[in-house]
Amino acid sequence: MTTPNKPRLSCIDLFAGCGGLSLGLKEAGWSGLFAIERDPMAFETLSQNFLVPGAPYASFADWPAWLPKTNHDIVALLKNESVRKHLRSLRGAVTMIAGGPPCQGFSVGGRRDGADERNSLVYQMLDMVELVRPRVVLIENVEGIARRFVARPGEASTSVAESVIERLSDLGYTSIFDVLDASLFGVPQSRRRVVIVGIQDCPMSPADLKATFNEMLSKSAVAVRQHWGLHQTKNVTAKEAIADLTGGARVVCPDSTEFESAVYTKATSAYARAMRRGQKTGSIPDSHRFSKHGERIQALYNLAHQTQPPGRLSKAFLLENGTKKDKKVLIDASAVVSTITTHPDEFIHYAEPRNITVREMARLQSFPDNFHFYGRYTINGPRRKHDVARCSQVGNAVPPLMAEGLGLALRNLLDLLNAQSAAASPALPARQRPKVSAQEKIFSGIVAD
Known part of the structure; x- marks a missing residue:
């Protein structure tokens, strides 16, 4: 969705994971400078x-020579004085620093722990903001980032979002946060996330900035849906998203030959056609490996299909049928799915007695099918906290369509701020004014003289 005659908008992606945020921002016309990701498997997917x-x-394309193209730990980087010097040299050259810091410590979907060391990584992001001083800061995270932890006796209770906005204010950024649902942008998933936006030297009050940004988001949601040929008001359902990954002939999984996969069937929805990106019917999708379920699990899933309504299965049903898992979701074919997590075994396919695959997770997250994933499929045990398998890469990612919408909204917001700044400056004689194409005026909302 790039637009001619626009100034280059550069972006640094922190905690980049497999690259969902970078992909969406690229579609919105942003140019990645570099990306920081600690895990080698996730970075391999990004690479x-x-x-x-x-x-x-x-x-x-302009990845700096001083930063090797490999996985990096942001904490270690920021302790390196040479790296800090290079980062300071980027002042004035970087439009935005964006990222979704690890959220497990304050996720309401897991064990919320204010002492979790991963919570502090958002402040490492702010340290990099202080060094680089980009025009824009974008932070995406779970709703728990805006909820206050229980304070110790004698201490004030505060949320991570509040402390982040306070720190950004100290650095000269006017900042806001809001809660968005990814389904607004055509993602077939109800995924509510907090978005924090900071604008350096912003002439607007926080209230005006929030109102203006929300207006830009509404317009960008329309633009994203138009871009991919999606309906303007109807949500994309689970069946529309993954039906062509269902019911195909079973084959050997190409990268895990002890497992089965299945070939594509015909794509019958606009969303599936948009996601296929040239992948042909009868070919084998990437990362579409089926779990090996025993007879007991298959019987449980068949019984759920026959007797249970779509949605989260009751604990009573699960206990009565011999499983101690406290979360199993029977996908509703006719609705968006609930938030995709890093656990594919939480989701039962709407038409088959199995868990969804990594590729189906990716579809429900709005990753196109030619975006391939690398590394192990799943990881169990204590390594889950440190290693990022394919299922975790997908579940942790910012949905690319949502990222595209955010990128478009921020582009248009900067256009507006730049136009207001130009209008407030002394007017140039007509023959000295820079030429602006009609297409650029339409895109930025500038009214022609």
């Missing part, structure tokens, strides 16, 4: 899709 020769979403 194969953005960095290697022939990558389907080639980006980061």
